[in-house]
Amino acid sequence: MPTDTHHTESPQVSVSDDEHRAKRSVVTPKQGTKGERTRERILDTALALFAQSGSNAVSLRSIAAKSGISHSGLLRYFMNKNALVLAAIEHRDILFIRTAGMPLDHFTGRSVTDDNAISLLLDAMRYNTQTPGTVAIFVKLSAEATAPDHPAHQYFERRYAILVDKLSGSFAQRTGATPDQAERMARQFIAFTDGIQIQWLLDPKATDMQSLALDYLHQLGVKTTDL
Numbered sequence: 001m002p003t004d005t006h007h008t009e010s011p012q013v014s015v016s017d018d019e020h021r022a023k024r025s026v027v028t029p030k031q032g033t034k035g036e037r038t039r040e041r042i043l044d045t046a047l048a049l050f051a052q053s054g055s056n057a058v059s060l061r062s063i064a065a066k067s068g069i070s071h072s073g074l075l076r077y078f079m080n081k082n083a084l085v086l087a088a089i090e091h092r093d094i095l096f097i098r099t100a101g102m103p104l105d106h107f108t109g110r111s112v113t114d115d116n117a118i119s120l121l122l123d124a125m126r127y128n129t130q131t132p133g134t135v136a137i138f139v140k141l142s143a144e145a146t147a148p149d150h151p152a153h154q155y156f157e158r159r160y161a162i163l164v165d166k167l168s169g170s171f172a173q174r175t176g177a178t179p180d181q182a183e184r185m186a187r188q189f190i191a192f193t194d195g196i197q198i199q200w201l202l203d204p205k206a207t208d209m210q211s212l213a214l215d216y217l218h219q220l221g222v223k224t225t226d227l
Contacts (some may be wrong), residue, residue: 035077036169038067038069038073038077039077039115040077040091041067041068041077042063042064042067042069042074042077042084043084043087043088043091044091045063046058046063046084046085046088047068047088047091047092047133047137048066049062049063049066049131050085050088050137050140050141051133051134051137051140052136053140054140054141054143054144055081055085055088055140055144055150055151055152056144056150059081060074060078060081060084062222063084067072078112081151082151085141085152086151086152086155089152091135092137092138095134096124096134098125099208105177112162112163112166113166113169113172114166114169114170114172114173115173116170117163117166117167117169117191118167118170118171118174118217118222118227119169119226120227121163121167121193122187122210122213122214122227125193125209125210125213126210127196129200129204129209129210130207132201132204135197135201136195136201139194139197139198139201141156142156142194160190163186163190164183164186164187164190165186167185167186167189167190168182168183168186169182169184170186171185171186171189171220171222174222174223175220175221175222177221185220188220189216189217189220192213193213196209196212196213197209198212214227
């Protein structure tokens with residue numbers, strides 16, 4: 001392939017007014033306090049319910065009941081459903097980084113570079129095989145968020161823009177592809193990783209995500225000995 005590996009700067013995807021309003025509707029207690037522990041319990045409960053039913057089908061009252069607090073008590077931390085959904089997604093990313101011990105920041109992309117994008121995505125898949133709830137949350141919320149009025153729409157739009165940009169740089173470096181070719185590879189690999197997660201949720205024993213991902217990278221012309 002041609003060796004033109006010129007790569008543009010990361011896309012600047014703006015944060016929507018809805019997200020700004022949602023963030024202003026969240027109360028963040030001081031670290032180590034009872035309030036912080038209650039807030040984390042609400043977020044953990046929300047994620048568990050979202051993994052079962054998706055965010056659209058789960059009410060604030062049901063989250064409050066499962067969290068062991070009143071509806072009005074929950075509203076002290078999250079003033080509306082949009083605020084809770086966005087906070088839960090950010091909480092999922094924080095749990096991922098903390099548990100997996102990886103510098104992967106889906107929300108801003110600060111830690112994702114052209115050099116490590118492919119390997120970080122593979123590391124995420126390794127982690128996900130041990131946490132099926134995390135995969136279920138992602139699959140359900142990302143599908144719901146295709147609706148423009150979903151509170152997480154801008155989050156996933158920004159997340160995919162960052163991944164396409166960084167993975168394009170990785171594919172260009174590893175294969176010598178042109179920018180256009182590298183972007184097509186990036187989109188194909190993202191489509192593969194999203195799709196394979198659904199297959200894994202349906203039949204985890206028959207779906208070796210890691211092995212299949214490496215096979216697919218080979219088909220794209222990527223050497224995987226260091227991944």
